[in-house]
Amino acid sequence: MDSSSWVDTSLDLNINPLRVIKSDAPVDAERFGMPRKMKTTFLDFQTKPSAKEETGALEEELNRVSEENRKLTEMLTVMCENYNALRNQLMDCMSRNGERELLHGPSKKRKSAGSINNDNNIAVNGNSESSSTDEELSKKPREEVIKAKISRAYVRTEAGDTSLIVKDGYQWRKYGQKVTRDNPSPRAYFKCSFAPSCPVKKKVQRSIDDQSVLVATYEGEHNHPHPSMDAASGSSRGLPPGSAPCSASLVSSGPAITLDLTKSKSSNDDAKRFETKNRCT
DNA sequence: CGCCTTTGACCTGCGC
């Protein structure tokens, strides 16, 4: 399945961090190959008498970037909605086709959470009914909430980064760490600490194939708004709107969506500033 | 002082 045929990911944005300088410097083509020239250009930029014009240009640039950021957020929201709608349709079809199989299900016991993950996350986004029988639910009422939603996120980290921290905007509290048999790198266990009653748990472990990739497994659904949304409405605990893992791909039952936001320098700086203030994993 | 991480002990499910 070619996911690119589903969603057009070409944003065609006018991203140019050096635009302000460019507007005042006609030597743009030379600048990248000639650092000295760039320096003089920068000095010229600093010593220009029309500071008001520069301030105005900067404000204009800031507004433009903010507008692009807003458009990106809207596009991402629409993409997520479309993706969820398609996935729900797929799950609907699968549940219809699998109903007979489920009724005459050959498995007496579930394999464990691991088998669910290996099935590429059958229980996703509220479609948990298909992953557990009534018999199991009656036997294990404790697990009903935890298994309501299981999803994975793959996050690429720096080569030397050994921490098991996945920045997803939520606030997590680590409550355990284990070395598992199938993977030499330890697995960290997190609980959502943004809301005391939030049942969501997260397991983070380095990929056995690629040590620079963190695999975050989310279990359950947040019963509170995203901290970034909350931050937008005045809270100081979450990340600012638009902040996200630098490079993350979300995988549930569908195609992987990779977000690479490392290009946006200015927004990243802002995010960094907030991250140092608000320790969000 | 409160929140977080660390880490060993304990609990629980599963296979044999």
Add this chain to the structure above:
DNA sequence: GCGCAGGTCAAAGGCG
């Protein structure tokens, strides 16, 4: 029933 492995608890210590 036993052993193993994964998951959770909770005390201790660190940090801002």
